[in-house]
Amino acid sequence: MPQPKYKTRRSHTRSRKAATFYARAERVSLGRCPRCHALKPSHYACPSCGYYAGEQVYVVKAESKAEEES
Numbered sequence: 001m002p003q004p005k006y007k008t009r010r011s012h013t014r015s016r017k018a019a020t021f022y023a024r025a026e027r028v029s030l031g032r033c034p035r036c037h038a039l040k041p042s043h044y045a046c047p048s049c050g051y052y053a054g055e056q057v058y059v060v061k062a063e064s065k066a067e068e069e070s
């Protein structure tokens, strides 16, 4: 089996990984909430209605505050 001629230097490997570090962190896949159809990051609870997989995970604070003020 063919082998690479030289071992990849540690500085070479680390600089390559550092170049894509922030790009990987910022890459978020957005999907639509099946309940309220708002844009939300996939595999996260919906920030506008607080639902995930058909169940309410948390109560959205903005809604409760609006109810208190009115």
Ligand SMILES: [Zn+2]
Pocket (backbone or CB within 6 Å): 033, 034, 035, 036, 037, 038, 046, 047, 048, 049, 050, 051
């Ligand atoms: Zn939602």
